[in-house]
Amino acid sequence: MRLSTGRLLRIFFQSLFIQTSWSFPSMQSMGFLSDLVVGAGDAKRAEIVKTQKGLFNTHPYMVSYIVGAAVRAYDDGSASPVEIKRFLTVAQTSFASAGDLLFWRTLRPALLLLAVILGVHFGVVGPITFLVIYNIFHLFHRIKGIHDGYKLGWDVIYLLKTRRFKMVRQVFETVGALLSGLLVSLVAIDVHYLLVIPLTALFMIMLVRRYSAVLIIISVLLLILIIGMV
Amino acid sequence: MNAILLSLLGAVIILDKYALGEFGISQPIVTGTIIGAIFGDVWFGIFLGAMIQLVFLGGLPIGRDIPPDGQAAGIIGVSCYFLLRGSNSMGHSLFVAAVLALAGGIVGGALEIYARRFNEKLYHRFMHHEEALYMCHTAGLLTAFVRGLCLFIPLFVLSELLIVPDVFPQITKETLTIICISMGFANSFYLFVKKTTAIFLIIGGLCGLALVVF
Incomplete structure (x- = not known):
């Protein structure tokens, strides 16, 4: 089985709702299950819900990598539900940590600083720049994540060591430091x-x-x- | 009427915080622009949004931690300012809007905890009726929307009706800038400055100073 564009788009669209029903005991569980069912197909719904329900939490943009790999496992049919669950347990914490560091701690605040500086000096250029650059990275991970997760299967976790995560974070840390200094330009x-x-x-x-x-x-x-x- | 329409708009925008997409539309700098455009003063909307953004720059929603709601603070601050401005001076409007924004950010964080506790009920319902997965999950959108309405309606109606007495405290644009920029500096230093990046902070600072002087 291959991941058609239609199926990729359905998983992507459903992943936008990953945190909709976030609650303390289950966190993103219902969001994740909905996305996985959309990806693996309605025929496997009962099996997925029965074997994979329970606490699930990761970075909302990184869920694509995990869903992609899990859908691949269901398509191949070679892994048992216990093995899939074991992969999910490891993957959700690894991707959560990487996503939090990349997006919440580095990329978003750096781009917001840029938006503030540009916004105060040049008006709408600031917020528009933020929305465009931020969503290029955001949507890249959401869409490419599904594709790579499906292609690499459980090896998707090794992507966390690639430039996609490490180098982008380093670049935006530097940009953030530069912009922290540039905040002086708002002072009279x-x-x-x-x-x-x-x-x-x-x-x-x-x-x-x-x-x-x-x-x-x-x-x-x-x-x-x-x-x-x- | 403006207050109700703004509350509806705010409740839709606040869905972007976590319930739908998370595209960054709910960030104060963006909502400031949108609400400023609605009231015909984009520049001041951006300015207020930028100031509130700097205060909440460091709020990181990691794991179970729910920090004060910076996105709600942005919507409240900018909307209340424009609603108050209709019948009050700039100093009074800024003061009340800033106070309501910060207090609203704290209350918004608390309301978010309640909303997520309500989602627990949806989850328990799903545990007993597995076929209701999509319904229980999608109902979370309503929880997030209602949270926004509960937060915005009272504050926006109050701002639309309030006529601040002259003896009431007020704040200037410069004072607000000083406080918010200080918080912005602290947040950004905390997030980005370490041994390897300190040189870039200095370069940025020098460029910033050059922009101010020349």
Whole structure:
């Protein structure tokens, strides 16, 4: 059996809903099962639901690689449900970690910084640049992931060592650092802007000491309240 | 009327946060542009969206961790500002919008936890009725949409009706910029600066300074 364009598109479309029913006990379980059933075919639905339900969580863009490989396993019919489950357990954590580092921690914040700088200076160019570049990477992993997962089967996990993940992350870390410096361009030459230095230090201390995100936002809120009242 | 329509739009956009696609449309810099365009002031929409974006740049939704909802904060901040601006001064509108955005971000995070707890019920239903997989899964869209409505309707209606008294605190665009940029610097240094990338931070900083001076 081969992965036709129609089937690839159906898996891709369903993968857009991977987190729709995210819940604490099962996380993306229903989303993953829906995607897998769409890929493997409705005939295998009862078997898939019976043997693969349970906790599932990975990075939402990386699920394509896992679904691709799992659909291949169901198509070949050579692996037992237990072996497939074992692959899913290993793959979901590996791809989650890689996806979180690549997208949530590096690519998205770097591109958002770019969007902010461009947006403040040139208007709509900023958000449009963000949406275009971000979605090129996003959709590449969603679509190519299904294709590569199906082609490589369980060896898809070795893709995590390739340039697609490592080099892109390194490049965007560098871009992010460069853009962090370029944020200075949003500051005006005015004595009031000297306040940025102690405030940045204060927020940095809170971040480095791993204060909760809620506490940090509350401190920004209090700062605005105090300055507003003064 | 504007408040209800904006709430519906906001609830649709917020689906992009996790329930549908995750294309980045719900990021504050993008929603600021969209809402700014609706109210006929794209530049200020982008500015406000950019400032809120900098505050929430470091919120990473990793694993079970649900940080404050930066996307909801963006929609609330920009929408409330334009709704308030109709009958209030710029300083008062900015102050109230900024406070509502940050508070809304925190409440939005809490509501997200409730929404996901509600999804647990859908999951349990699916466990007992395996044939209802698609129905239970798709119902999550409704949960996410209703969460958005519950968050936006009260705040937007309040902003549309509120007339802030003159004695109420206010904030200037410059002050908001100073606070948000400080948070943006802290977030971006925390995310990107390490030994191997420090040189690029310095190069970027020098280029930024050159842009400011010349």
